[in-house]
Amino acid sequence: MSELRSILVEQVERLVADAGGVAPLREVEAGHFPQSLWDGLSEQGLALALVPEEAGGVGLSWGDAAALWQVLGKHGAPVPMAETMLGAALLSAAGVEVPDGVLALGEKAAPFGRHATNAVKLDGARLTLHPVEGATPGANIGREPRDDLTLGQRSAAGILPNSHGPRALRQGLALIRAAQIAGALERILALAVDWANTRRQFGRPIGKFQAVQQQLAAMAGEVAAVQVAVSNAARAVDARGLAEAGFEIGCAKVVAGEAATFGAATAHQVFAAIGITEDHELHHFTRRLWAWREEGGTDRAWAAEIGKLALARGGANLWPDLTARDA
Numbered sequence: 001m002s003e004l005r006s007i008l009v010e011q012v013e014r015l016v017a018d019a020g021g022v023a024p025l026r027e028v029e030a031g032h033f034p035q036s037l038w039d040g041l042s043e044q045g046l047a048l049a050l051v052p053e054e055a056g057g058v059g060l061s062w063g064d065a066a067a068l069w070q071v072l073g074k075h076g077a078p079v080p081m082a083e084t085m086l087g088a089a090l091l092s093a094a095g096v097e098v099p100d101g102v103l104a105l106g107e108k109a110a111p112f113g114r115h116a117t118n119a120v121k122l123d124g125a126r127l128t129l130h131p132v133e134g135a136t137p138g139a140n141i142g143r144e145p146r147d148d149l150t151l152g153q154r155s156a157a158g159i160l161p162n163s164h165g166p167r168a169l170r171q172g173l174a175l176i177r178a179a180q181i182a183g184a185l186e187r188i189l190a191l192a193v194d195w196a197n198t199r200r201q202f203g204r205p206i207g208k209f210q211a212v213q214q215q216l217a218a219m220a221g222e223v224a225a226v227q228v229a230v231s232n233a234a235r236a237v238d239a240r241g242l243a244e245a246g247f248e249i250g251c252a253k254v255v256a257g258e259a260a261t262f263g264a265a266t267a268h269q270v271f272a273a274i275g276i277t278e279d280h281e282l283h284h285f286t287r288r289l290w291a292w293r294e295e296g297g298t299d300r301a302w303a304a305e306i307g308k309l310a311l312a313r314g315g316a317n318l319w320p321d322l323t324a325r326d327a
Contacts, residue, residue: 005064012068015040016075022281028078029143033115038079038102046081050089051098057088066179066234070227073183076288078144080104080112082180086172087120094127094158104132104149105169109140111295113147118155124166128154140295142288165243172242174296175233175249178256181292182226184285185263189223191282192216192270212270219266222259229255236325247309247325250302257299260289 016037024034041047050065051057069082080102087103104116107130113119114135121128134150160168193216196207206212233252236245264286268275275282293299310318 002064005067008060008064009067009071011044012041012046012071013074015044016071016077019075019077022076022284024078025076025281025284028145033112034078037077038081041077041079041081047084047103048088048098050085051092055092056098057092061234062175062237063231063234066175066230069176069179070183070186070230073180073288073292074187076184076187076285080115082176083111083173086169086176090120090122090127090160090164090168090172091129091156091158093164094160096127096129096156096158099129104147105173107149107151109138109146110135110149112145113149114145116149119149119151120169121151122160122166122169125160125162125164127158127160129156130154140291142284142291144288144291161241163241163243165241165246167246168242170297171246171249174253174302175230175237177292177296178226178233178249178252179230181256181260181289182223182230184289184292185219185223185226185259188263188267188282188285188289189216189219191285192219192267195271206270215266215270219263222262226252226256226259247306247321250297250306253297253302254299254306257293257302260293264289 019034019037019040024037027034045058046068048057049060049068050062051059053059065085072082083105084103087105088098091098099118101117102112102115104110104113104119106121107119110116110119113132114137116132119130119132121130130151130153132149133152135147138146138148140146160166165171193207196212196216197205199206207216229252233245233248236248267282267286271280271282274280275286310321313321
């Protein structure tokens with residue numbers, strides 16, 4: 001990890017942790033927007049983090065952004081900063097000036113759409129910006145806002161370069177959700193390990209039982225696999241652009257989706273009934289895991305896509321495609 005990335009991760013980690021832990025999650029689920037958390041992240045320049053410096057942004061790499069998204073996922077940060085970062089990056093790439101405030105992605109089931117001032121739409125390579133004039137509230141299983149928007153006439157438009165491609169929104173969102181899943185899994189693993197060392201049965205901590213140790217070890221392996229997959233996908237975007245990193249992004253989303261299923265089940269087995277009580281924080285993260293694995297393309301959808309691509313390339317290309325893509 002570069003020195004700059006380490007500093008950014010530390011700053012965002014401290015900022016989100018200081019926001020009150022699980023309290024902002026409950027606030028959002030009650031229908032309120034954690035404005036102070038949004039303002040704090042905005043003051044760090046995160047909204048324009050992926051916008052080049054010459055366009056008025058920070059000029060971070062996608063690898064840097066993915067590391068920050070993992071921090072947001074680790075705390076379940078209930079603000080659409082990751083989506084706004086992606087929208088701003090695409091607007092800038094298309095030559096469109098990035099407006100202030102929250103950006104929504106699309107107009108159907110838009111994350112935190114009710115709080116957005118503008119929405120980004122993509123039709124092929126043509127990207128358009130629209131003011132948000134109204135929202136029909138909805139929610140995912142994590143109880144995060146997913147709203148159908150009423151959009152005004154486009155206020156700006158541009159064409160994405162070939163390096164981004166016509167599926168830039170889907171692929172960017174898939175990378176965001178994979179990174180958030182990596183962060184949330186890290187958090188629930190820490191919770192489960194702490195509980196296993198605290199909860200006592202038959203005169204000793206349950207973490208002393210081999211069956212529980214095996215569960216936690218397997219979960220730790222899944223967490224590490226997702227982190228590596230996300231890092232590899234972000235590195236591929238930096239090297240080749242979103243359009244040419246679909247394979248790596250798809251692999252990251254598949255690994256993340258499968259790990260989310262396994263990790264949530266394992267954590268709830270370790271915690272038993274207390275993990276689903278309203279006062280405990282575990283379910284706030286596992287519900288988000290279940291929601292995020294469905295967004296940006298499910299692991300099954302991405303697996304089918306990768307499989308079709310592999311079949312089209314033929315057996316002779318399978319091993320080189322797996323081992324020498326960067327080269």
